Amino acid sequence: MTRIALVWVLLPSVIASQPFDMASPVDSLNATTQMPAAATADFPSDTLAPNPVESLVVLDAPNDAGGVIDLFWTPSLDEGLGKATVGGYEVLRAESPEGPFLSLVTLGPGTDRFRDRTAFRGTPYYYVVRTNSQSGSHSDSRVSQAALSKSQWLDTNRLSVMGGIMVILLVLLVTRRLPDEQEWLLPAARTLTEILSRRHQGPTVYIPGTAGFGDMGTIASLTLLEQVLRLGERETGDPIVYTSDPMAHALASELLPRHTPDFLSPDPLIFSLSFTGEALRQRPGVGVVVGGMGAEAFLLSEALSRSGGVAVAGTTDIGETPFLVATCDLTLIGEEILLAGPVLAPGGCRAAGLVQDRLKLLVWILILVGVAAAKLGVSWYVRLFSTGGE
Amino acid sequence: MRISYLGLLASLSRIDRRIIYLLVACAVALPLLAASTTRLIPAEESQSFHRAIAQLAEGETVLLAVEYNAGTAFELEPMVVTLVEEVFSRNARMVVSCFDAQGVGLVEETIAELAAASGKTYGTDWVFLGYRPSAPGVIISLATAPYAVFPRDHRGNSLSDLPLSSSLSGYADYQLVAVIASGTTAQDWVIYGTGRFHAPIIVGLGGGIGPTFQSFIDARTITGLIAGLRGAAEYEQLAGRPAEALRALSAQSTAHVLLVLLIVVGNASFFAARWLERTPY
Amino acid sequence: MLRALTRPLAILLGGAAILVYFVPHQAGQWVEARLVDWLVLLQAAALVAGILALIRRQLARVRSGSLSQRIYPMLMLGSMAAMLIAGLFGTTAATAFGALYGSVLQPIQASMLSLLAFYMASAVFRSFRLTSAPATILLISALVVLLARIPLGEQMIPRISVFATWIIRGPNVAATRGLWIGMGLAAVATAFRVILGVQGPSGGGRS
Structure with a gap:
């Protein structure tokens, strides 16, 4: 329903942005056959020449920045038959219908389409497809109509993604507060609160992962760091933060009120070993290692385990999670990493869990309908979620 | 007497971790001294990986995106070696990009040696772009504006001056994108490279994260997958080029057996300790 | 400002x-x-x-x-x-930088990741315990996959790779997909919260 509404809202801009040839290749094929015949290029042929390709259609490739033209044709009738068996097709291009036509590419027999990626935006091109026989003779198609490539403003293949994003935004905006101050429970977040609120022997150490800032785990971890700072303020004081990614370092420096984080190394492995030394020296009471991490997640959690403190870990790299489960006292799994920060935050962000619940319910419904559609052989439903190709 | 055996078994749980380290070192090192290779049954996804390379035609271009350094090279470099040998043997060409700042020298050296052995010319048959930070940014740029992020290759040549890279425009330039990565870059390739630009991708990964990529194989997001030393060995066998991975697999075999034994002994020791705690004498 | x-x-x-x-x-x-x-x-x-x-x-x-x-x-x-x-003075293999890279940095890096094997063995010995039904399922799955990934395992138990493949392609893929979907939804929601300044390291939600 949302998608239909979305299409209605966007329809005027879609129409305005589309070039002349947004019809499907099949429609265009029909349209071309009704067009007056263009002049045939003057190319030599002999009596053994194969039948030329028919219905050559040229279209501006949809949903792109221009510079790409699609060619479709019906292969020669001699394909696989007779004395002039087709040896292949050659695509020729010119900037005027009179030529000169220059060869672009040679294609094998059986081919019925070609994507010309070498066109200039805004320049009209004319195409001829030459059918070459195995005996060396050839015949040419009629010269195509002019094809002009243009930039489009909206990628219609991605409307499904736009719909999805709008639904998430809608759920976010609708679910701004928990109804009647109801508490949304994330067991891992509750356990983390208990751990941080307790008095421990050593200091708290915190690592916002080792992945770059492009990893959502790093952003989520820095959000969690704010809450760790707040929760541990009374009992354990400010955590000692160790960073590996320079951007995470810069942002963690912003968050820490009294001291700067320690940048150990940009290399995850060297960082992990440096941290192992630090952990064995500092003997932390609590160690939190949450964020984007690869194999070094295990080295870090093992370092915490060896140093004797309570080890809390979580990585967005799902493959590493089993190692963390084996070595840590508390492991944040999957979405818990992204939700722990907002759920622990006082005020507006506690509804984050509820947003997640509603979105997951929606996905559940979509999956169930998808399974039913697949069983019933309804293919359009799956196509709704396709993003096409570039 | 029975109790003393149990006591011995229970005491194993307090074994010094350095003894375990020593056992691991022996389990890995000794089989390497006695080089032997075994015949493997390749997984479906390894076969798809090999098929994608085997189908390359002469003159077609592969984008090889590599992310490893000396630390992770043990399972990823054999994949790169076999892949590069196969690509060059088919007279296909290769544009190589490195996503690990500390692996740049290693990767270039490896490919340059293989190219020289196959008689391939730099600039015509292969180009090394080098390293740029921010994997997502580089993946997007390679699709939309390759020259903006790589105006020059790693050797300082202008990319537009080299025959192979004179007209790069996006992933359509490549028949195939082969990602060999130890870390999170492979995920970035799936999200941005395939998810957004529909680049045809095959992936070689470290053993630890291999299973998580299985869902991308089933969903046909990626067309081939080899993971860990086992995946590299399967690929070597499929390509008919037995080399480092197949040899090293024997070391991995003994290490796996040791892990199984450690699990069994660890549990036996745990239960012996529990039984002794509950027994009143 | x-x-x-x-x-x-x-x-x-x-x-x-x-x-x-x-x-x-x-x-x-x-x-x-x-x-x-x-x-x-x-x-x-x-x-x-x-x-x-x-x-x-x-x-x-x-x-x-x-x-x-x-x-x-x-x-x-x-x-x-x-x-x-x-x-x-240059970064090619023939330079001093190349020598330092090849003979110092590379061996150090190679040794560092190999530590993972030692740590993992130690962790496996200490942590993999048959303490409950879920732990038992985890442990059996781990043993099957460990053995199936080596030629010796295939020789000892011929059908083990079939079971291991089922574990990887069945329960593993199902769980991974669930986690990916959950993380994907949470990631989009987090991105919006950060962009809109409701929370996040841009300083929007500091208390």
């Missing part, structure tokens, strides 16, 4: 980054190319800042620590300077 600009800037740039995904027009590509340029530049600049922070920290340790505590920071700063100076 700068902090006041953070939220509008986050909304503007974050919004632009989302919008260009739907705009194939060259104008959209131009905006995206600039955003990616900035991303790469920021990352590179942050790396310099990070390395400066590292040097500052090591210098502080040199100044304040006892003699034994000074050795490692001094070694680190010395190595850094050596690589930097060697790099000024």
